[in-house]
Amino acid sequence: MxxxxxxxxxxxxxxxxxxxxxxxxxxxxxxxxxxxxxxxxxxxxxxxPSAAALLAALWLRTLERFQDGFVAAASGEPAEEAVAAAARHVVAWSRSHPREAQVLFYGPRAFGRSSWPAAEADRFDAGNRRVRTALTGLAARLGRPDEVDRIVLATVDVPYGLVGRHLRAGTPIPASAEDLVADAATALLQSQRKGDPHTAPHT
Structure with missing residues (x-):
């Protein structure tokens, strides 16, 4: 060999x-x-073969490593637990891979997204579609197909906001952060839907 x-x-x-x-x-x-x-x-x-290809490869390797675990968590059963698991993954992965998390925090534009070769640009779009499909499927399994934005808020926006605060400050992400985002995700999931007759309070 x-x-x-x-x-x-x-x-x-x-x-x-x-x-x-x-x-x-x-x-x-x-x-x-x-x-x-x-x-x-x-x-x-x-x-x-080019600086753009290098930057694209850096971003895509980092993103896809994160997305693999996120999609797996969001695709789990039961669906209610998958919401908390996906939120936990954002924090757990970022704490375990702080340097890669910092790369993602910069965003793709900082790595020349508009200049990437076509094949890498297609990979980027395919990865984002994969995540969106997982979250759309999660909303459907929860019986809330019209509330994908709520699921995104619970599993992406809230945990990513917590991670970003620590990345900006240069401070370690505490172990308690996973429980915090899981609790927040569960609370968002359980919160009353406006106009839903099944969850409206009795008067």
Missing amino acids: GRPPRHDRDRLLDAAVDLACEDGPAAVTVAAVARAAGAPSGSVYHRF
């Missing part, structure tokens, strides 16, 4: 993650990644 490549794709992307976290997305250049990984620039260009 041949030896594994010394400067493989993941090692180069790990170096890119470090650069983005330390100095921002603008610091992620082919030359900087090569220096950080101790690799010749040719090794970087061999795997990423």
Whole structure:
């Protein structure tokens, strides 16, 4: 068997993650990644034919690793527990992968989203559709197909807001955060729907 490549794709992307976290997305250049990984620039260009391709690969690898767990949590049964599980995943993953969470916090535009190669742009759109499909399916399993926005608020917006507060401040995400977002997600799910005759209070 041949030896594994010394400067493989993941090692180069790990170096890119470090650069983005330390100095921002603008610091992620082919030359900087090569220096950080101790690799010749040719090794970087061999795997990423352009700076845009490098930035796209960094973002997509990070996003898809997050989305895999999120979609799995949101697709679980029973549906009521899946809401809390999806919210927990946002916090748990971010605490376990703080540098990758910081990459996601910058957003795709900071990594040159408009200049990505077509194949990478399609992957990005497909990943977002996968998440939307999971959340739409979750709303349907809950018997609330018209309340997808409520499910997004419970599983994405609220936990991401908590994570973002700690990322902005540069403080660790506390272990209690998972319970907080799970409780908030459950409360949003159980809150009375305006105009719903089955949940309106008796007078």
